[in-house]
Amino acid sequence: MDDPRLVVDFLNTLDVEDDTDVLADEQAWRRWTAERGLMPSPSKEARGVRTALRAAAGDPDAAAGAVRAAIDVELGPEGPALVATGAVGAVLAAAARLAVLGDWKRVKICPADDCRWAFYDQSRNRSRTWCSMSVCGNREKARSWRKRAHSPE
Template sequence: MDTLATESGWLTWARERSLRADSLADAVHARQSLRAAVGDPDATPGEVRAPVEVALTADGPALAPSTAVGAVFAAAARLAVLGDWPRVKICPADDCRWAFYDESRNRSRTWCSMKVCGNRQKARAFRERSTERPACG
């Protein structure tokens, strides 16, 4: 289910994480911009800003977002600083397009889930190969 499909879904998502919700329009714009930044050709890029401070804690410096969009951007910034930003990918399945984090050792994962999208694509490719073969007779 798309958390950003309705205002109530967005507010619930933010509340469950003890975050202050930005406007739904700002959240949708932020998601589109993030998706474009990781290579979704269907996403609309744009500059987006969100309030994130740096706090010095007993464990050291930490990003301290004040809104839900800020928390998502803080997580994206952590990935970039750690060099893991290229591991964020978009599932190529036309009926999916979910963003996912590639945890494979060699960063070669293509599908958000091999059990769902990858399996469907493999089954589709198998059916296409099977129908292309001439019948034996």
């Protein structure tokens, strides 16, 4: 799995709109890791890392914090590689690779209060704001228009 997808999938284990949390259910967390070929880390550790990563990606509802995970650097024929045994380490290794490549700023959280979905901004100038322009962006534009249209001048 590529780094942006792994990080975004992990951040979206919390679904604000549907009020679900994969990390609140041990079986769901194990299923999530198995589907990605990862070894499950303790869910408490995963929750702390997810909160810190969501804060780093711009979620105003998440508290920033320092997190740790075991990650090794292996030197093979292809060169150095970050390797982790657990899911949390794999996610942090993916996030670190994005940061080193200057792509961490492309990981964003939708600003809609009823969404907060994580997404990877693939726009050329990194200016995408909404997870989906057709859903969240359109709703916000409609709200702004109604507010302007109905406010006395």
